[in-house]
Amino acid sequence: MIEILLFFIGASLLLYVLLGGADYGAGVLELLPTRRHREAQRELINEAMGPVWEANHMWLILIVVILFMGFPSVFTTLMTSLHLPMVALLLGIVVRGCAFTFRHYDAIKGETSQKIYTMLFGVSSLWTAMWLGIIAASLDRGLINPEARTFFEAYIAPWWGRYPFLMGVFVVCIFSFLASVYLIGEAKEPGLQKFFARRGMVLNYLVVFAGALVFSASADERTPLHREFFRNEYSVGCMVLATLLFFALWFFVSKRNTLWVRLIAGGQISLILLGWYFLHAPNALLTRQGPLSFYAAAAPTATLLQLVIALLVGSLFIFPSLFYLLKVFKTK
Amino acid sequence: MDDLLAARSTMGFSLGFHIIFASIGMTMPFFMSAAHFLYLKKKNPEHLELTQMWMKGVAILFAVGAVSGTVLSFELGLLWPGFMKYAGPIIGMPFSWEGTAFFLEAIAIGLFLYGWKRMKPWVHWSTGLVVGLSGFASGIFVVAANSWMNAPAGFDWVNGEALNINPVQAMFNKAWLHQSLHMQLAALQAVGFAVGGIHAFLYLKGKARALHLSAIKIAMSFGAVAAILQPFAGHFAAQRVAELQPAKLAAMEGHFKTSTQAPLYLGGIPDVNAQEMKYGIELPGLLSFLAFNDFAAEVKGLDQFPKELWPPLVITHISFQIMVAIGTLLAFVGVLFFVFIRKNNFPSWFLKFLVACIPLGFIAIEAGWIVTEVGRQPWIIYGIMKTSEAVTPVPGMKYHFYLFLFLYLFLGFITVWLLRRQILAAQRKFET
Numbered sequence: 001m002i003e004i005l006l007f008f009i010g011a012s013l014l015l016y017v018l019l020g021g022a023d024y025g026a027g028v029l030e031l032l033p034t035r036r037h038r039e040a041q042r043e044l045i046n047e048a049m050g051p052v053w054e055a056n057h058m059w060l061i062l063i064v065v066i067l068f069m070g071f072p073s074v075f076t077t078l079m080t081s082l083h084l085p086m087v088a089l090l091l092g093i094v095v096r097g098c099a100f101t102f103r104h105y106d107a108i109k110g111e112t113s114q115k116i117y118t119m120l121f122g123v124s125s126l127w128t129a130m131w132l133g134i135i136a137a138s139l140d141r142g143l144i145n146p147e148a149r150t151f152f153e154a155y156i157a158p159w160w161g162r163y164p165f166l167m168g169v170f171v172v173c174i175f176s177f178l179a180s181v182y183l184i185g186e187a188k189e190p191g192l193q194k195f196f197a198r199r200g201m202v203l204n205y206l207v208v209f210a211g212a213l214v215f216s217a218s219a220d221e222r223t224p225l226h227r228e229f230f231r232n233e234y235s236v237g238c239m240v241l242a243t244l245l246f247f248a249l250w251f252f253v254s255k256r257n258t259l260w261v262r263l264i265a266g267g268q269i270s271l272i273l274l275g276w277y278f279l280h281a282p283n284a285l286l287t288r289q290g291p292l293s294f295y296a297a298a299a300p301t302a303t304l305l306q307l308v309i310a311l312l313v314g315s316l317f318i319f320p321s322l323f324y325l326l327k328v329f330k331t332k
Numbered sequence: 333m334d335d336l337l338a339a340r341s342t343m344g345f346s347l348g349f350h351i352i353f354a355s356i357g358m359t360m361p362f363f364m365s366a367a368h369f370l371y372l373k374k375k376n377p378e379h380l381e382l383t384q385m386w387m388k389g390v391a392i393l394f395a396v397g398a399v400s401g402t403v404l405s406f407e408l409g410l411l412w413p414g415f416m417k418y419a420g421p422i423i424g425m426p427f428s429w430e431g432t433a434f435f436l437e438a439i440a441i442g443l444f445l446y447g448w449k450r451m452k453p454w455v456h457w458s459t460g461l462v463v464g465l466s467g468f469a470s471g472i473f474v475v476a477a478n479s480w481m482n483a484p485a486g487f488d489w490v491n492g493e494a495l496n497i498n499p500v501q502a503m504f505n506k507a508w509l510h511q512s513l514h515m516q517l518a519a520l521q522a523v524g525f526a527v528g529g530i531h532a533f534l535y536l537k538g539k540a541r542a543l544h545l546s547a548i549k550i551a552m553s554f555g556a557v558a559a560i561l562q563p564f565a566g567h568f569a570a571q572r573v574a575e576l577q578p579a580k581l582a583a584m585e586g587h588f589k590t591s592t593q594a595p596l597y598l599g600g601i602p603d604v605n606a607q608e609m610k611y612g613i614e615l616p617g618l619l620s621f622l623a624f625n626d627f628a629a630e631v632k633g634l635d636q637f638p639k640e641l642w643p644p645l646v647i648t649h650i651s652f653q654i655m656v657a658i659g660t661l662l663a664f665v666g667v668l669f670f671v672f673i674r675k676n677n678f679p680s681w682f683l684k685f686l687v688a689c690i691p692l693g694f695i696a697i698e699a700g701w702i703v704t705e706v707g708r709q710p711w712i713i714y715g716i717m718k719t720s721e722a723v724t725p726v727p728g729m730k731y732h733f734y735l736f737l738f739l740y741l742f743l744g745f746i747t748v749w750l751l752r753r754q755i756l757a758a759q760r761k762f763e764t
Contacts, residue, residue, distance in 0.1 A: 050442070051443070051446040051447075054398060054439075055435070057398070057402075057438070058431075058438050060402070061405060061434070061435075062431055064405050064406065065405070065424070065431045068405075068427070069421060069424020069425070069427060070421075070424070072418075072421055075420060076413035076414075079406065079409030079410045079416075080409075083410055083724070083726045086410060087732065087735070090402070090406055091735075093399060093403075094400070094402075094403060094739060094743070097402075098395060098396060098746070100395075101392060102392065102746065102750060104391075105391050105392050106753060107753045107754040107756070108756070151727065302498055302499060303422070303425075303497055306425045306499040307424060310425065310428035310431075310432060313432070314429075314435070317432065317436055318432065318436065322439060324439075325443055328447060328451060329450070
């Protein structure tokens with residue numbers, strides 16, 4: 001039963017990164033200077049994200065619910081030791097969601113108000129993506145310490161440092177890359193398509209570069225990412241495949257085949273995440289006192305059973321509706 | 333401000349803020365669907381106009397409701413890790429169903445908002461209805477989780493550990509039915525009166541009268557039915573509270589001494605030191621009747637409980653009085669509404685009165701939640717765990733409090749400002 005829940009957590013995280021990530025990235029892209037395409041880009045992002053963003057946001061809620069029902073000690077440890085980054089993340093989520101909706105539904109489209117919404121949406125997208133990365137990195141540094149005596153040790157040290165910061169940058173790059181690739185397919189005008197294709201390629205380089213920086217920082221801290229990566233053939237395999245796909249991506253971008261470009265970009269990011277899962281699982285997080293595994297943190301069986309039933313029955317409703325949503329809006 | 337008070341206050345205004353948007357998000361789609369239904373049936377362009385006007389309001393308020401709900405799901409752990417460590421596995425079940433319902437709602441709202449002309453008209457209409465139905469369902473689930481804190485069930489508490497957990501029993505605890513019924517009716521009532529009142533205001537301004545009149549009829553029909561049913565639901569709830577949480581009932585009523593033929597007080601302020609009610613109008617025997625359907629029944633007073641287990645009396649009592657007073661008034665207005673709709677003529681004094689009613693339902697909802705939550709103190713899980721045992725060990729919670737208070741005040745301000753702009757823009761449209 002725990003395996004089913006781990007599958008749902010992993011799948012939700014993956015879908016959140018791929019779908020929600022593209023939304024975050026779209027916000028970041030709006031911050032980058034683009035004199036010529038600014039208007040067209042904003043309109044396109046509004047149109048592409050509008051129908052799906054509420055649904056994309058739900059994957060995060062799903063993870064939170066699975067954690068607090070199924071793995072309560074993981075949830076409470078995260079919310080206590082990482083209190084500050086979680087608060088920062090929440091602030092970003094609130095501002096982002098509101099700014100995006102307000103921009104679209106403000107009845108009076110004043111120039112100043114629209115500018116403020118756009119600025120808030122962009123900055124909070126960047127901010128939230130950074131903190132997602134910082135929180136992800138904090139999970140496997142082993143600095144979470146429920147028995148700490150000082151404020152710094154207990155609430156700052158777990159997430160403070162070069163490695164989490166660079167992981168934040170890495171996540172921002174990944175999200176912006178996904179957004180660019182997604183928007184190539186959404187754009188109808190060839191000039192705009194070309195623009196996003198170029199952005200996508202540059203950001204793909206940046207993903208690789210930022211990834212290398214994260215890896216070097218993980219070497220300084222001797223996190224499992226560095227210590228165990230080369231011993232784990234699955235993780236290595238995922239990274240090699242993700243890198244090889246780089247060439248395929250190039251090829252299809254030059255061919256303007258938007259479907260394959262999307263699939264490959266999604267595949268690359270999925271492989272990166274999968275490589276991380278292989279290093280991380282079945283631990284939920286590493287503390288100073290040792291790893292906290294999902295198996296050790298699991299709730300009683302009666303609870304897990306109810307959770308699995310809710311997830312399976314829920315899937316019967318959610319997936320068909322989700323496909324219908326995509327069918328209505330994403331087929332031309 | 334100490335950390336416990338800061339955490340409680342943060343939770344208090346987070347919930348208080350979210351409840352308003354959640355109430356609108358789970359009931360207004362029904363009004364919208366009703367207008368949409370009338371349009372599809374009668375092809376009257378006014379109904380289309382109305383549907384789209386309400387739709388924009390739903391979109392804005394839904395977004396604020398969704399993000400403030402996200403904040404709450406994190407705050408359960410950020411503020412109350414000691415509670416969630418035990419409660420998560422026990423009451424996670426309604427939350428997992430709520431998650432499912434909310435997911436459906438998020439998908440349906442995307443389809444409805446952006447799906448005009450992309451789907452067949454009736455299919456499109458049904459997505460709007462799904463927004464309302466799934467929202468309504470998630471409201472019931474969330475209240476079921478809360479009711480468990482008032483009437484804990486589905487586990488054995490042995491030496492500070494929860495054993496033999498049964499999530500199904502926990503969800504269908506003794507308080508879930510009366511709390512859900514009371515809350516869902518309150519949402520329909522508050523939103524119906526608020527929307528009806530806003531359109532009454534616009535109607536009185538004299539533009540697009542036919543549109544505003546049908547808006548008043550639709551919104552107030554929901555609101556008035558709920559308002560008329562609510563006193564019955566409230567009576568049912570009070571009886572359950574008398575059985576499940578006698579200390580809360582005593583605090584609500586300012587009932588200090590256990591007695592038969594217990595009196596009901598209208599108004600009044602409980603004096604904690606003198607242990608008596610001051611300035612209230614006493615109705616002998618009525619509390620016994622309301623609580624147990626018997627004028628002579630014995631009602632437990634606060635003297636049955638050690639003083640450190642008393643809920644804050646003044647807040648609980650006054651909030652309860654406010655809720656009951658507003659509920660009574662709105663039920664009366666609801667009856668009047670049906671009188672006038674039968675005559676098919678709303679006198680202008682009645683419409684002006686509806687305008688005055690705009691905030692009342694929401695004030696009653698807030699007051700009701702204060703009764704539920706403050707009336708449970710000092711317990712977070714009634715009779716099992718104290719709120720002080722559940723609070724986070726993170727120090728400096730007052731900064732957390734200030735930060736979120738500022739954020740929510742700002743958001744509330746923007747939302748009101750945006751809705752005002754919606755109304756102004758709609759008015760301007762009718763000028764030409």
